Amino acid sequence: MWIGVVSLFPEMFEAITRHGVTGRAVERGLLELAFWNPRDYATDRHRTVDDRPYGGGPGMLMKVDTLRGALAAARVGAESAGRRPSVIYLSPQGRRLDQAGARELATRDGLIVVAGRYEGIDERVVEADIDEEWSIGDYVLSGGELPAMVMIDALAREVPGVLGHSDSASEDSFADGLLDCPHYTRPEVIDGHRVPDVLLSGNHELIRRWRLKQSLGRTWLRRPDMLESRTLDREQRKLLDEFIDEHVA
Numbered sequence: 001m002w003i004g005v006v007s008l009f010p011e012m013f014e015a016i017t018r019h020g021v022t023g024r025a026v027e028r029g030l031l032e033l034a035f036w037n038p039r040d041y042a043t044d045r046h047r048t049v050d051d052r053p054y055g056g057g058p059g060m061l062m063k064v065d066t067l068r069g070a071l072a073a074a075r076v077g078a079e080s081a082g083r084r085p086s087v088i089y090l091s092p093q094g095r096r097l098d099q100a101g102a103r104e105l106a107t108r109d110g111l112i113v114v115a116g117r118y119e120g121i122d123e124r125v126v127e128a129d130i131d132e133e134w135s136i137g138d139y140v141l142s143g144g145e146l147p148a149m150v151m152i153d154a155l156a157r158e159v160p161g162v163l164g165h166s167d168s169a170s171e172d173s174f175a176d177g178l179l180d181c182p183h184y185t186r187p188e189v190i191d192g193h194r195v196p197d198v199l200l201s202g203n204h205e206l207i208r209r210w211r212l213k214q215s216l217g218r219t220w221l222r223r224p225d226m227l228e229s230r231t232l233d234r235e236q237r238k239l240l241d242e243f244i245d246e247h248v249a
């Protein structure tokens with residue numbers, strides 16, 4: 001997956017290019033990140049990248065010519081990489097990112113992700129150059145870099161081959177659309193609290209059913225809204241009913 005990033009702080013992205021699952025994906029060429037910094041397209045002595053808002057008011061906006069210079073260069077980069085990318089801008093005004101959205105983004109023919117700073121970017125640039133606005137949640141951040149990294153991490157995990165077997169435990173089929181089940185590792189007892197016996201039984205079918213039941217039950221308790229938008233198969237319905245009976249008992 002090829003991703004071009006337009007950002008004033010490209011070095012921030014080392015958080016995902018140099019570490020963990022995403023770092024390994026970059027090393028293995030499953031994820032390719034390229035950066036364009038608007039400051040490199042400044043023509044004035046002070047290399048200005050911000051500009052004052054029409055209508056006054058506090059704060060600045062991204063300077064249009066430097067932002068568009070970087071964006072144009074990123075488009076050339078995408079073309080050189082043989083991609084026809086969607087251009088994405090991160091803002092609280094965007095479509096809310098969820099697992100389905102991450103899965104959808106991972107199927108695109110590359111992305112160009114624009115991370116804004118200051119109070120944002122000129123609306124005419126949004127209309128002319130941005131294909132989709134996305135949000136990682138209903139809160140305001142100082143820049144689009146962290147949301148961009150959250151989005152890239154989430155979609156990278158949906159790229160085939162990125163999650164090895166050791167990473168993919170939580171990606172089992174029933175994890176889609178449900179909250180994750182509880183997890184346990186050594187020691188067997190912590191402060192008198194034991195690991196559930198089923199997990200020590202070695203009976204993989206019982207373990208699968210226990211985990212599915214826990215995922216269904218947790219989703220029912222903590223995020224009932226997630227259950228409203230899905231139909232349960234016979235086994236899932238039975239397990240959830242068992243969980244509810246045990247919970248209210």
Ligand SMILES: NC(=O)c1ccc(N[C@@H]2CC[C@@H](O)C2)nc1
Nearest residue numbers: 090091116120135136141143147
């Ligand atoms: N919730 C989010 O995804 C989000 C995205 C961006 C953001 N802040 C940037 C800084 C200036 C403008 O580009 C927007 N805050 C929150």
